[in-house]
Amino acid sequence: MTGQAAFGGQPREKGIMLKFYRNAAALSATVIAALMVVAPATAKNDAAIQALYGKAKAEGEVIVWGPTTAELEWIGPALAKRYPGINVKINADVRSAPKIIAEARAGKTSLDVFVFSMGGMLAIQRRGLLGTTDWQAFGVPKDQVYFGGQAGATHNIVYSAMYNTKLVKPGDLPKKWEDFADPKWSGKLVASPFLLPRLSGFLAMEWGEEKTANWLRTLINDRNLMVTRAPRQGILASGERPVSITDFSSVAQRLARGGASVGWAWFDIIPAVQFVAAPLKGAPHPNAAKFVAAWLAGAEARAAREAHNFGASVRAGSNTMRAKEVAKATGKVIIEDPKNMKVRAGLYKKLSPIVTGRKK
Amino acid sequence: MAATAQAVRVHRTGDIGISGVLVLGAAVAAAVYFISAPLAMLLFSAFRGPEDLLPFETGAAWTLDNFAQVYGDTVLYSEIIPNTLVFVAGSVLVAFVIAFTLAWLIERTDLPGRNVFFTLIIFPIIVPTVILAIAWMFMFTPNSGWVNLAIRAAFGLERTAGPLNILSMPGLILAQGASLVPFMFLLLTAALKTMNPAFEEASATSGASPLTTFFKVTLPVLRPGILAPVILAALIALESFELPLIIGLPARINVFAIQIFFELNPDTDLPVYGRAAAVALPFLAAALGLLFLYNHLIRRAESYVTVTGKGYRPARYPLGRWKWPAIIFASTYIGLAAVIPAAVLVWVSLFGFNPPTVGSLGKVSFDAYSELLSDFRFYRAVGNTFLVAGLSAFIVTLVGALVSWVVVRSNMPGRKVLDFISFLSIGIPSVIAGLAMLLLYITLPIGVFGTVWVLVLAYCYRLAVTTRISRAGLMQLHQELEEASRVAGGQWLTTIRRVVLPLMAPSLVASFVLLFIIGFREFTLALILLSEENMVLSVILFRFFENTEMDKAAAVATLIVVFVVPVIFAARRFALPQEREG
DSSP: OEEOOTTTTSOOOOOHHHHHHHTHHHHHHHHHHHHHHTHHHHHHHHHHHHHHHHHHHHHOEEEEEESOHHHHTTHHHHHHHHSTTOEEEEEEOTTOHHHHHHHHHTTOOOOSEEEEEHHHHHHHHHTTOBOOOOTGGGTOOGGGEETTTTEEEEEEEEEEEEEETTTOOGGGSOSSGGGGGSGGGTTOEEEOTTHHHHHHHHHHHHHOHHHHHHHHHIIIIISOOEEOSSOHHHHHHHTSSSEEEEEEHHHHHHHHHTTOOEEEEOOSEEEEEEEEEEEBTTOSSHHHHHHHHHHHHSHHHHHHHHHHHOOBOOSTTOOSHHHHHHHHOOSEEEEOOTTTHHHHHHHHHHHHHHHHTSOO | OHHHHHHHOOBOHHHHHHHHHHHHHHHHHHHHHHHHHHHHHHHHHHTEEOTTSOTTSTTOEEOSHHHHHHHTOHHIIIIIHHHHHHHHHHHHHHHHHHHHHHHHHHHHBOOTTHHHHHHHHHHHHHSOHHHHHHHHHHHHOTTTOHHHHHHHHHHTOOOSSOSOOSSSHHHHHHHHHHHHHHHHHHHHHHHHHTOOTHHHHHHHHTTOOHHHHIIIIIHHHTHHHHHHHHHHHHHHHHHOOHHIIIIIGGGTOOOHHHHHHHHHSOSSSSOOHHHHHHHHHHHHHHHHHHHHHHHHHTOOGGGGOOBOTTOOOOOOBOOGGGHHHHHHHHHHHHIIIIIHHHHHHHHHHHHTTOOSSGGGGGGOOOHHHHHHHTOHHHHHHHHHHHHHHHHHHHHHHHHHHHHHHHHHHBOOTTHHHHHHHHHHGGGSOHHHHHHHHHHHHHHSTTSOTTSHHHHHHHHTTOOHHHHHHHHHHHHTBOHHHHHHHHHTTOOHHHHIIIIIHHHTHHHHHHHHHHHHHHHHHOOHHHHHTOOSSSOOHHHHHHHHHHTTOHHHHHHHHHHHHHHHHHHHHHHHHHSSOOOOOO
């Protein structure tokens, strides 16, 4: 499945707040729609939510950490619209885990809610640093609550290829991941050294380790795959390489909305990383932590997130645009969950040295 | 040698008075304090495992597994180490040739516009290396690099790639070399500025040719001032991973420092500090080896004294017919390493990744700047950055100068150990130093954690640069200058304040400027110790970069340049003795 830059002709993105207000109408409509869908659950749990909101509001503040600003910056404005009175402070760092562990060890936990990929959350969860909250009050399905009630599913980011729409037509793209090994893609592909092993881990769950390793070797050694930490969108825009094979459809859509000439494509395997939110044990604002973590996994926040950065849950039963696209796609969807997480981690550990040059 | 050293080191406790003892004691204590936590963490982490536990956690144990995993890999010996040696030697050589020529032109000749040249030459070190690498990639990637496109168009070449290719070992060496030039240049100008030209004049009067004078007089006399930047540059190249990751990895050039990056961004959930430390320990060994070599080569300390009480006047060679070749040489470097990257930076901040064509001009957008400038957090970050970079640079420069005085001039027991320890900071990856600072300041009940002061303290661990510069500068000052002050009744502290520090001004200013720039660019320590209150500009830049908002990242980088350039200009203009150009 491919996605063209529907916003290609629009001016480039405004600031965070400007961006938010510009999308306010769309956001409001989405939130209202979401509210209507979850109305029975909301009514049922309204008392519990209002009680928790009251306590959270009394604390006045919530501190949310996550991997990138894009994952967090929408939370403050969206929460204020629905539940005013709670000031949201955010901190983006992909290497937060050691800091969280060190702070907890010193008894100085400084965050309330942690939003991260399920795999990234594991280091914190294993050490017993997560608290619990009432996920059901916010309508979070039971099968989307993990680690014995400590984390709730928020959204997925879906691996896709991202391409320069001026240089590549959607029809030219392959239908399968393995087709990138075709000589016609020689010198045309770029990948991130951080994401390529992770994508390979997903693919290896379907293909097996050996086939995936051979695929990687072919791309790197024979197809001159450019593996670099430089921003892929710049490499695509300049035409140095027209296709990035390690990107996310949400990122491509965000860039396209900003005016970039990029499209995205899914193939025969659609890997989706699972993001979760969790309240911290010993959080400085314990009620706000419980309230905001659960809210982040609920339908309202899911809709707001999707409107802001296209990050959306693709799990069955989700009412997001992305879930509908995934449902229509022909590829096999593999969503990260506690069952397959360990297998995938084991596979990408083995495949990573090929990407990083430590193994031929 | 011992006799010489003894002759130079005449100071004992009685000579420097109680105030001197207190000042030096405080400086030594500060130096040890700044460096000990990161160093201890590095040594500690290297021997702790398993990998899914942080080194300090319950359950972690002593182990040699980290070394077995890192050094049991055959690729290390067949590929990584040879690549690293070529990369480091090549980039240091490139940097030295360019930097020394430029430094000599600026400090020892009548090259016109020297202050402007000085500031522009330093430009590449102001811009975060990641941004610089991206700018060079825009220019020199084989398929669509702007310079390659221009060359192909100009010469009607039908090929679709090249002729230049930055994604190669020569490309990587040139890029790393160019990025090291400002660093070496700053240190070399400090050495050249304090060199008394009387030696060269004497050589010339004796009939030696300029080339003979250069090789037989200039280079030997400047040995400490040259060796220090060469050694420091070699160590910086050894541990630098930004350019290898962006330019080297696509060319399948694997160097040692890339391994640290992968250990700290591993496939498991937590950074593997143990293996990163195990990879970093050879940096310390290399640092120690190079420092031994340095000390051996400059053991005859009196040979390098160039500033005495017998009068000292800076003199400049007239370039004559070499004026234009010199201007072209300096301009070419500045064009490739400063002007074009600056243009790319400004372009991306205004036009995003649109190509540099007339058609793109209509797509100009000031959104990146207006968003930044309309956010109060940006102004707080600017204030924090100036405070942290400025104060830490001042503290480290002062402490480094006093530590150097202890090492060069005093008989203090353990001064050699102090010299080595202060130098070791260069071999400690900042991520590991950051973890050490986090653990230290989160535990110490001094109330700095989460404030801007924790960053000031954390940034101060980079003592290696300043102690090398100060030591080289101090070795150029004859002991008789201090003796004269003492004979005239000057207390030790007065002598240091009114004689030594002013004469060391070129070295101290170079150190301050360098540390100030490093402080402005530093984001690893700032990110690890981040709170809502102590946000600095480099963190904002890094977040935009990670968030794929390159226009905003470029806007922040542009503003960093705008903020730092006047400081460099002012430092050179007002903190150093001035002379008329021309």
